[in-house]
Amino acid sequence: MSEIITVSTKKQLASFIDFPHDLHANDVNYVPELFIAQRDLLTPGKHPFYEHSQIQLFLAYENGKIVGRIAAINNTNHNKVYQAKDGFFGFFDCIEDQKVANLLVSAAEEWLTGKGLTKVLGPVNFSTNETCGLLIEGFDGPPVLMMPYNPPYYLPLLEKIGFVKNVDLRAYRYTAGNYNDRSVGLIDKLEERLQRNDIVIRKINMKDFKNEREAIRAVYNKAWDKNLGFVPLTDKEFDYMANDMKLILDPDFCVLAEQKGRIVGFALALPDINQIQIKIKRGRLFPTGLIKLLTGKKKVDGIRILLLGVIDGYRKMGIEACLYGHIIKSFAAKNMKYAEASWTLDHNDMVNKPIENIGGQLYRKYRTLEKAI
Known part of the structure; x- marks a missing residue:
């Protein structure tokens, strides 16, 4: 029963x-x-x-x-x-x-x-x-x-x-040596063009994380597609999420586009710490889980490309390609084995086509469901 x-x-x-x-x-x-x-x-x-x-x-x-x-x-x-x-x-x-x-x-x-x-x-x-x-x-x-x-x-x-x-x-997957790095080769020319509009691409400044977090929050709440019911996060919700991510953040994988001190776009990839968590029994950090987490962090060889957003008025200028290119550069420099770009909307060709052109392989699908009650 x-x-x-x-x-x-x-x-x-x-x-x-x-x-x-x-x-x-x-x-x-x-x-x-x-x-x-x-x-x-x-x-x-x-x-x-x-x-x-x-x-x-x-x-x-x-x-x-x-x-x-x-x-x-x-x-x-x-x-x-x-x-x-x-x-x-x-x-x-x-x-x-x-x-x-x-x-x-x-x-x-x-x-x-x-x-x-x-x-x-x-x-x-x-x-x-x-x-x-x-x-x-x-x-x-x-x-x-x-x-x-x-x-x-x-x-x-x-x-x-x-x-x-x-x-x-x-969800798309890239593997080491099996992707088109054309965007990396174009970065210098694209960045020169962006600089003529006073737009620079840079890494996040971890020493000024609080201010960087607040600037990124403004972009996050403006840049995302509402097709799946996106709702802007409150200040406290975003700060909660950002502070959680800070624990595992690698600044080489958090890249910002800035115009005269204003953040207009950013890309974020995080190390795939699920490689470690899969070994932590029942999700308990004590007595041994914390040790596994701390010692295993440097051995993680995959990333999830989690966020890439540019606010309206700055799209299709090449900012997206530069942000993605910098992520790929760091991916190669750190000898990572795989990257997952996820998630994207199934029908969003404006996002999906560039991912596929770089060499991303569609390898997983997820579905949200609905029902009248």
Whole structure:
């Protein structure tokens, strides 16, 4: 007999965070999230998301054993921006059982309708600024940093409940020596042209991180496509995300375009520390996880190209190519073995074609789903 409970205690929250470790215990591609990071993300008062929005966590039990989890998410900032009544689901994990999946989704939908919402989308873990999407193609390896992972049976489970495609997301892969470095060769000429417009390309100044962070935030909130429901981050949300990333940031992979002291574009790649996290049992930093993280950081030989944005009025000037070229230069100089560019919208040819022209191979796809409630 299956039952659903609402998560309301620290012990239940720990069980919610730990469930995927047990579910995917025999999956060699599964990467455990760090417990402390997940705990803070899911605890009201710890993360600035809760200053404007709400979530409710649910666990499914069968004969006293956890068999599934889900989060219902009311992102009020999203609904203000889009004048919508959208709810979201995230943190979805479930055994391969349709009845359990039905119960989990029903619990989330009931909570969302109680908030006056009329549609549910997901999976998104808070918003598209965080991990989102369901893996639908490319199950042959572990995910890279901050990308989702799930077994193939999740999609049919959700489709049988009535979910349909919202949008597909792409991930491209580059491997060392197997990409077109033409953009690198063009950098000098492009930068000369940009400099005539007082635009310079430079690395982030880590000694002035606070001011750099604030300047990048303005670009981040202006540069992103709204096709997938992008919502600008609040100052506190962006600072929270930036301070997390700072812990692993390599300044050679954070490149800014600046005009007369104003940041107009930036590109960011982060080391794929999932190479280390996959070895950290149940995401616990203690007693040995922290040592693995600290000693393994220098050995990471892959990156995720996470962000590349240029504000309106500065696009198609060659800034994007210069930013990407600098990332490729650092990739080669540091003898990295692979890079993933993710994610991009499936239909966004303006972004996808240049990635393919440089030699990016489409190797994974993700999907967000939607359903009227």
